[in-house]
Each structure stands twice: as structure tokens, then as C-alpha cells.
Amino acid sequence: MLQHDTPGFGDAVDNSNCWVPIIEYIESKYEDYLNCEARVTRKQSSDMRIHCCLYFIQPSGHGLKSLDVEFMKRLCDKVNIIPVIAKADTLTADECNLFKKQILNEIALHKIKIYEFPDTYDDDEEHKLNKSLKERVPFAVVGSNAVIEIDGKKLRGRKYPWGIAEVENLEHCDFIALRNMVIRTHLQDLKDVTNNVHYENYRCKKLAILGSDNKSTRILNKNPLAQMDEEKESMN
Numbered sequence: 001m002l003q004h005d006t007p008g009f010g011d012a013v014d015n016s017n018c019w020v021p022i023i024e025y026i027e028s029k030y031e032d033y034l035n036c037e038a039r040v041t042r043k044q045s046s047d048m049r050i051h052c053c054l055y056f057i058q059p060s061g062h063g064l065k066s067l068d069v070e071f072m073k074r075l076c077d078k079v080n081i082i083p084v085i086a087k088a089d090t091l092t093a094d095e096c097n098l099f100k101k102q103i104l105n106e107i108a109l110h111k112i113k114i115y116e117f118p119d120t121y122d123d124d125e126e127h128k129l130n131k132s133l134k135e136r137v138p139f140a141v142v143g144s145n146a147v148i149e150i151d152g153k154k155l156r157g158r159k160y161p162w163g164i165a166e167v168e169n170l171e172h173c174d175f176i177a178l179r180n181m182v183i184r185t186h187l188q189d190l191k192d193v194t195n196n197v198h199y200e201n202y203r204c205k206k207l208a209i210l211g212s213d214n215k216s217t218r219i220l221n222k223n224p225l226a227q228m229d230e231e232k233e234s235m236n
Helices: 020-038 066-073 091-109 126-133 175-185 187-211 226-236
Strands: 055-057 081-085 147-150 152-158 163-166
Touching: 020 066, 020 187, 055 066, 081 091, 081 175, 126 175, 147 187, 175 187
Parallel strands: 055 081
Antiparallel strands: 147 152, 152 163
């Protein structure tokens, strides 16, 4: 499973269109996948499409910033977005719960489409899992590179005068729930939604553009994928 980081996103003085490079990168992976599909002889290759975007929100306690809203609106029809509150240990439990409600309210207000957990009422255990995960959205996480030893037990966390914030403790943050969801319980569903919704939308738009190109009357009755192959060959 590949991970792509975007350090420095939103830190510039002028953040106009700062989401463009990220969108272009996501669509470039769709383009690569479409090109593979268009080949007469298809080779088995790794799926390099972006299946999930973890969007980190600053723990301001005052809801989403305008940049957060605009970015997610621009991106939500291209990739599965999972909102995550960063540095959750800077908030008290009550502040974190209130902040989560504020974020969800603003996401609904601005009609931002985030990843939806599948309905699984036919499977009681899976339904309970999805319900418990959904109640934690947006996931509030704590990060740390330090390993601390307590009573002979080593754990990852952040040490403070008042105690320790444990990264892998569900009573302290949602990291475990988020990790399990992304790489274990919901990985296949994330891939399915990417393929059946986001990639298919991109593919249809791309082929519609090729199909409506009237540079030559001969293309009107040609398969758009075959046409794309010919155009690439002519460029080589």
C-alpha cells in the first residue's frame, strides 16, 4: 500500500488554487490506468490510483477554515475523503467532541461528500463495526515518533507533565480505528468506490471528450479507446 504525503499544503501566503497540483496528481494516476486499459495487449500492472485522501484539519476548535471547505469541495468527486483532526492531544475530550460536531455540521452545510461507510444491515457484526467507526468521524489522532516505556511496556506516545497521550489507545485518540479501517476492514471498499465511482466518472468524461472531437469525420464511428491509442502512436 503506497502513501503520498503533501507537506506544506496550505502554508503559502497566497493559497489560490493550491489544490490544483493535488487534483492533477490524482487525475494523472487515473490517466495512467486508462492508458493501460486502452492497450490492445494489456499487461498486469499495479493499481497506482489514489484510493483515499486523509485530509488533516488543524485543531483550532472553531470549525473548518475557508481553505478546508474549498479544498474538500474541489476534491470530493475525485477521491475518497476521510477528514482527520490532527494533534488531537491539544484538545480536551469535551472540546474534541464539540469540534467533531462542528466539522460534520459544516461538511453537511457545504454539501461536501466524504467517504460513506457501506450499509451492511445483513451482517450484524459488520454493521456494528461501521456504526462505531462512523461515530468517530472525523477521526481525531495523535502522532509521535517517540517510544515510551511504562511499567515494562513500550508504547508510542507523547509525554506531558500531566501524563502520557498514547497513540494506540482508543481512549486517548482514534488512531487505531483509523488505521484498521484504512488498511484492514475497509481497504477493499475504498478501492471499489474508487473504481466504480471516482475513476468511472473520470473515464466517462475523458471518453466523452474523445468521442465529441470532430477533427476528422472518420472518428465519429470509432471506439474512443482505439482512437486514443492511434493518437498516442502518432505522437511517438
